Amino acid sequence: MKILVVDDDLDLRGLTAYALRQGGYFVVEAGDGAAALAAFANESPDLVLLDVNLPGGMSGFDVLKKLREKSDVRVLMLTVRASEEDEVIGLDLGADDYLAKPYSPKTLLARVRALLRRTGTEGGTPALSVGPLVLDPERLTVTVEGGPRVTLTKLEFRLLQLLASNAGRPVATERVASHVWGDRGVVGDKPLVKQLVHRLRQKVEKDPAAPRFVLTASGVGYMLQV
Numbered sequence: 001m002k003i004l005v006v007d008d009d010l011d012l013r014g015l016t017a018y019a020l021r022q023g024g025y026f027v028v029e030a031g032d033g034a035a036a037l038a039a040f041a042n043e044s045p046d047l048v049l050l051d052v053n054l055p056g057g058m059s060g061f062d063v064l065k066k067l068r069e070k071s072d073v074r075v076l077m078l079t080v081r082a083s084e085e086d087e088v089i090g091l092d093l094g095a096d097d098y099l100a101k102p103y104s105p106k107t108l109l110a111r112v113r114a115l116l117r118r119t120g121t122e123g124g125t126p127a128l129s130v131g132p133l134v135l136d137p138e139r140l141t142v143t144v145e146g147g148p149r150v151t152l153t154k155l156e157f158r159l160l161q162l163l164a165s166n167a168g169r170p171v172a173t174e175r176v177a178s179h180v181w182g183d184r185g186v187v188g189d190k191p192l193v194k195q196l197v198h199r200l201r202q203k204v205e206k207d208p209a210a211p212r213f214v215l216t217a218s219g220v221g222y223m224l225q226v
Helices: 010-022 033-043 060-068 084-092 105-119 154-165 173-181 190-204
Strands: 002-006 026-030 047-051 074-079 097-100 128-130 133-136 141-144 214-217 221-224
Touching (some): 002 010, 010 026, 010 105, 010 173, 026 154, 033 047, 047 060, 084 097, 133 154, 141 190, 154 173, 154 190, 190 214
Parallel strands (some): 002 026, 002 047, 047 074, 074 097
Antiparallel strands (some): 128 133
16 A cells, blocks of 8 residues: 655654554655645555645645545545644545544554545555565565565565655665664664665665665665666
């Protein structure tokens, strides 16, 4: 399942995306309304988590209106606004559910599963295609260009999943560490991230010394080029 998370709060968006990826979902992120609509058009997500307060002159309500002009995708509104009036506005515009911040990862995942069950799409997590790579979250495997299944460790799969959800865009080393290990005191530990990237390249690259897919973004971190 693919979920689009729209929130201008980078830290909270990262935590939400981390919880969803831990739950086996493929996550795409956007920080404002324009980026959200572009991501929706490009990625065709199964569910949208949409914050009400967005920068750039387009609120979450505005984004919801535009989504409803073209799609019946499930939308879960995320907001610090907890008033009944705001909830009514969102639901009247076509939101499927409303979750006030702060929320726990368990509550978030429960709401997500409930919404996906309504669409009949919840169940086993399907394989995800990103260019020539096919990721299987159930088996923790990846195939490259139609080749044999390659089994990854949980950490390797988390790394590849993060890079895949940001394909073509550099991901900072600190963000990689935070996503892969969580709050375990390794954030910013570049040698550990470098070692993990090296192990992943050994499994997905024909020539790990000259990688085609898992690239180093100089001065930033790493990216998946597909």
